[in-house]
Amino acid sequence: MILITGGAGYIGSHTTMALLEKGEDIIVFDSLDTGHIETIETLKNYGNLKFVKGNLKNLDEIRGVFMSNKIDSVIHFAAFSQVGESVTNPQKYYYNNVYGTLNLLNAMLEFGVKKIVFSSTAATYGEPEYTPIDESHPQNPINPYGNTKLMVEKIMDDYNKAYGLKSVRLRYFNVAGADTNTRIGEWHEPETHLIPNVLKATKEQTFKLFGTDYNTIDGTCVRDYINVEDLAQAHICALMYLNNGGETNYFNLGTKTGNSVKEVFSVCEKIKGEKIPLEYLPRREGDPAILVADNTKAKQILNWNPNKSLEDSIKTANEWNKILTNKQY
Ligand code: UDP
Numbered sequence: 001m002i003l004i005t006g007g008a009g010y011i012g013s014h015t016t017m018a019l020l021e022k023g024e025d026i027i028v029f030d031s032l033d034t035g036h037i038e039t040i041e042t043l044k045n046y047g048n049l050k051f052v053k054g055n056l057k058n059l060d061e062i063r064g065v066f067m068s069n070k071i072d073s074v075i076h077f078a079a080f081s082q083v084g085e086s087v088t089n090p091q092k093y094y095y096n097n098v099y100g101t102l103n104l105l106n107a108m109l110e111f112g113v114k115k116i117v118f119s120s121t122a123a124t125y126g127e128p129e130y131t132p133i134d135e136s137h138p139q140n141p142i143n144p145y146g147n148t149k150l151m152v153e154k155i156m157d158d159y160n161k162a163y164g165l166k167s168v169r170l171r172y173f174n175v176a177g178a179d180t181n182t183r184i185g186e187w188h189e190p191e192t193h194l195i196p197n198v199l200k201a202t203k204e205q206t207f208k209l210f211g212t213d214y215n216t217i218d219g220t221c222v223r224d225y226i227n228v229e230d231l232a233q234a235h236i237c238a239l240m241y242l243n244n245g246g247e248t249n250y251f252n253l254g255t256k257t258g259n260s261v262k263e264v265f266s267v268c269e270k271i272k273g274e275k276i277p278l279e280y281l282p283r284r285e286g287d288p289a290i291l292v293a294d295n296t297k298a299k300q301i302l303n304w305n306p307n308k309s310l311e312d313s314i315k316t317a318n319e320w321n322k323i324l325t326n327k328q329y
Pocket of ligand 1: 174192193194195197208209210211261284287
């Protein structure tokens with residue numbers, strides 16, 4: 001059985017769906033602080049899924065899961081992930097993302113589970129020194145969120161050396177899109193991400209574009225948008241890598257292609273088939289001009305093949321946005 005923490009969230013639910021469809025037995029552990037019970041109910045229709053509502057900050061709750069289930073490996077998504085909030089409320093981030101993970105790792109060690117795939121982030125690199133970013137790029141996070149993820153990566157290195165706990169750390173760039181069959185999708189409250197914010201904009205609530213004076217092709221920030229189903233497949237590849245005896249490792253997950261905010265905006269307009277109300281605002285604090293992944297290592301070592309385009313992602317995101325807007329989930 002595979003334990004998935006944070007399986008009710010955006011990336012966690014798409015990975016859970018992909019694993020259920022492969023016939024894997026899954027147990028999702030989620031506090032539902034940011035995830036949704038409706039997502040779990042949907043997932044239950046597609047395979048053998050057990051759900052435990054619990055919080056990693058409570059060691060006994062996560063120990064109980066290992067005690068009552070035969071867990072073979074773990075995929076760890078559960079974390080808070082809003083950069084801005086991490087600056088104003090670092091306590092929430094260190095306590096949940098670092099202390100919570102320590103509890104999970106301690107339970108794994110106690111019950112002899114030695115394989116974990118971990119959601120890390122491009123935010124561990126901080127302000128890029130060169131682009132595209134490969135895995136040798138220095139890791140100097142510029143906000144508490146990135147710090148929490150880097151700390152966990154370091155803890156995992158030390159636990160590997162001392163206890164033989166094998167980890168694969170997946171450093172996501174910008175994740176986009178929804179399930180091809182629109183069963184699940186991106187559902188954050190509040191929503192801070194570019195694509196859902198563009199798609200849901202109205203005359204009353206216009207889309208706010210942050211910053212047009214960056215040193216990029218059109219003055220807006222450039223990001224690498226990786227499709228969420230391609231990303232889910234990377235987790236399956238990472239698990240296979242560990243199951244085949246792979247050593248602790250880390251990989252960038254992106255497409256190696258950059259798109260500016262203006263480009264994303266115009267693809268959204270094209271797919272929606274209408275003008276989207278737009279307002280220009282000054283730069284948002286902490287946004288680097290360009291973030292693009294060099295994904296060579298993940299392709300070579302994990303045999304991962306992302307094949308969905310930005311347009312594919314925006315099409316599924318748009319279908320999912322209709323469902324969210326009409327409360328049809
Ligand atoms: N962005 C924007 N308006 C929004 C949300 C995002 O202009 O409502 C911009 C943001 O400044 C960044 C890019 O879109 O340049 C991607 O932001 P997002 O929050 O989606 O991901 P991040 O790159 O911060 O992880």
